[in-house]
Amino acid sequence: MTYPALHLLIDGAFIGAEARAGEPVINPATNRTLAVLPHARAADLEAALQAAARGFAIWRDVTAAERARIIKKAADLIRDRSEAIAQAMTLEQGKPLAESRGEVAYAADVIEWYAEEGRRAYGRIVPSRAPGVRLMVEHEPVGVAVAFTPWNFPALTPARKIGGARAAGCALVLKPAEETPATALELARAFVDAGLPNGVLNVVFGDPAEVSRHLIASPQSQKVSFTGSVPVGRQLMELSARHMKRTTMELGGHAPVVVFDDVDVEGVAAACVAAKFRNAGQVCIAPTRFYVQEAAYQQFVARFTEGARSLVVGDGASPGVQMGPLANARRVDAMERMIADARARGIEIGAGGARRGNEGFFFEPTVLVGVGDDALAMREEPFGPLAPIASFKDMDDVVRRANGLPYGLAAYAFTTSNRRALDIGRALKAGMVGVNSFAVSHPETPFGGVKESGHGQEGGVEGLHAYLDVKLLSHG
Ligand code: NAD
Numbered sequence: 182m183t184y185p186a187l188h189l190l191i192d193g194a195f196i197g198a199e200a201r202a203g204e205p206v207i208n209p210a211t212n213r214t215l216a217v218l219p220h221a222r223a224a225d226l227e228a229a230l231q232a233a234a235r236g237f238a239i240w241r242d243v244t245a246a247e248r249a250r251i252i253k254k255a256a257d258l259i260r261d262r263s264e265a266i267a268q269a270m271t272l273e274q275g276k277p278l279a280e281s282r283g284e285v286a287y288a289a290d291v292i293e294w295y296a297e298e299g300r301r302a303y304g305r306i307v308p309s310r311a312p313g314v315r316l317m318v319e320h321e322p323v324g325v326a327v328a329f330t331p332w333n334f335p336a337l338t339p340a341r342k343i344g345g346a347r348a349a350g351c352a353l354v355l356k357p358a359e360e361t362p363a364t365a366l367e368l369a370r371a372f373v374d375a376g377l378p379n380g381v382l383n384v385v386f387g388d389p390a391e392v393s394r395h396l397i398a399s400p401q402s403q404k405v406s407f408t409g410s411v412p413v414g415r416q417l418m419e420l421s422a423r424h425m426k427r428t429t430m431e432l433g434g435h436a437p438v439v440v441f442d443d444v445d446v447e448g449v450a451a452a453c454v455a456a457k458f459r460n461a462g463q464v465c466i467a468p469t470r471f472y473v474q475e476a477a478y479q480q481f482v483a484r485f486t487e488g489a490r491s492l493v494v495g496d497g498a499s500p501g502v503q504m505g506p507l508a509n510a511r512r513v514d515a516m517e518r519m520i521a522d523a524r525a526r527g528i529e530i531g532a533g534g535a536r537r538g539n540e541g542f543f544f545e546p547t548v549l550v551g552v553g554d555d556a557l558a559m560r561e562e563p564f565g566p567l568a569p570i571a572s573f574k575d576m577d578d579v580v581r582r583a584n585g586l587p588y589g590l591a592a593y594a595f596t597t598s599n600r601r602a603l604d605i606g607r608a609l610k611a612g613m614v615g616v617n618s619f620a621v622s623h624p625e626t627p628f629g630g631v632k633e634s635g636h637g638q639e640g641g642v643e644g645l646h647a648y649l650d651v652k653l654l655s656h657g
Contacts, residue, residue, distance in 0.1 A: 271497040327396040352381045439594040
């Protein structure tokens with residue numbers, strides 16, 4: 182498997198390190214350096230912003246049909262190159278190759294969907310109260326957007342922001358996570374090769390705090406889109422507020438899963454294992470707090486624990502591996518902190534509980550059984566392969582506990598009763614609720630949270646409108 186050389190992309194040119202500072206990109210399965218990533222200097226960031234402003238002046242006037250053609254071509258190129266992009270992703274992020282392939286295919290679908298949806302940024306004519314007056318509501322691109330994407334989905338998170346901004350007619354300066362730069366750069370390369378005008382998409386890297394401060398404070402940028410943790414989201418919101426920039430914040434979650442006792446417990450437990458340990462649990466909508474109704478509790482715990490123990494953990498590049506390493510040492514530390522807290526509280530560790538090997542960042546799929554609501558793993562997002570399970574009595578009890586945290590990204594429930602399905606779907610406070618399903622992310626549907634999990638959506642028509650301003654034209 183080969184890892185591509187790393188660059189900045191500014192004004193249509195891929196720029197190498199030259200005399201710039203840089204940082205190593207590490208394979209989390211081996212701890213070895215894959216390549217050195219150049220950091221943008223302040224002058225590079227300024228050049229990217231200026232290029233974006235010029236790119237916007239061109240792109241906003243390109244017809245929706247022509248924009249759609251270019252964006253669709255980029256999606257096709259990503260599909261043509263999917264194997265190389267997936268391999269780079271597994272090398273830099275660690276997830277099993279099958280998951281990387283699936284993510285690249287999904288990213289191409291998102292981009293293609295936006296190619297089509299950009300043709301439908303309709304306005305409306307509003308009947309006027311005054312004779313002879315025409316009231317027209319139009320949608321205009323916000324201008325230059327700046328976006329920051331994380332390392333857990335190195336293709337999908339940039340695809341949502343690039344797709345939405347592209348289709349709306351905006352230019353973008355994107356700062357993907359420094360830990361997983363190659364995937365985003367290869368997506369950007371597809372856009373350049375598809376004929377996107379220079380400057381419409383720029384990709385920079387550097388010290389995250391310095392880059393975000395520069396890009397958000399610049400008078401050239403009009404919109405900020407961030408996917409990442411709640412604390413960083415809060416910082417970027419504060420910066421954006423100072424400069425009165427529009428924001429989309431897709432932040433962390435701690436998704437409750439409510440399993441009622443009327444379900445096929447074996448089947449639901451198996452589905453929960455597959456969803457929980459995907460990408461080693463480093464998924465913002467991962468099911469992370471399991472509440473199982475008393476009569477089904479023992480059977481669920483037994484089946485879930487057995488499923489976790491049987492997962493094949495290893496280098497994501499090796500065939501048959503179901504769970505790769507964690508993406509970085511910070512996640513290993515977080516797992517150890519949560520497990521130490523559980524041990525101190527006398528909580529039973531049903532499976533795993535420790536780091537595996539001393540090369541790379543491998544961690545055992547871990548199950549905590551009979552976890553009280555005050556345990557750290559129940560209160561803080563694990564963002565790793567750690568599943569706390571608790572039992573519940575009835576609807577009122579579980580709804581109160583499920584809604585008891587400041588997060589509100591995703592939530593799930595399993596039941597065969599229509600009445601319960603309707604009631605729990607309404608009662609759970611989250612941006613996305615899956616009832617008898619973990620599938621809450623699709624190109625066509627809004628993706629985003631409430632409460633401290635953020636605001637605004639990506640995906641669906643809402644993800645297009647995130648990059649459009651509303652204008653009223655009143656013609657007398
Ligand atoms: P972190 O808070 O250090 O960073 C989160 C992301 O923000 C990273 O991609 C990072 O590069 C970026 N970032 C950090 N400081 C920044 C700044 N000042 N300006 C712009 N970007 C900045 O956390 P981490 O250790 O990288 O990740 C772990 C936590 O992040 C998890 O607990 C999870 O809550 C959250 N996370 C959420 C998502 C998501 O999809 N919502 C994705 C990745 C990480």
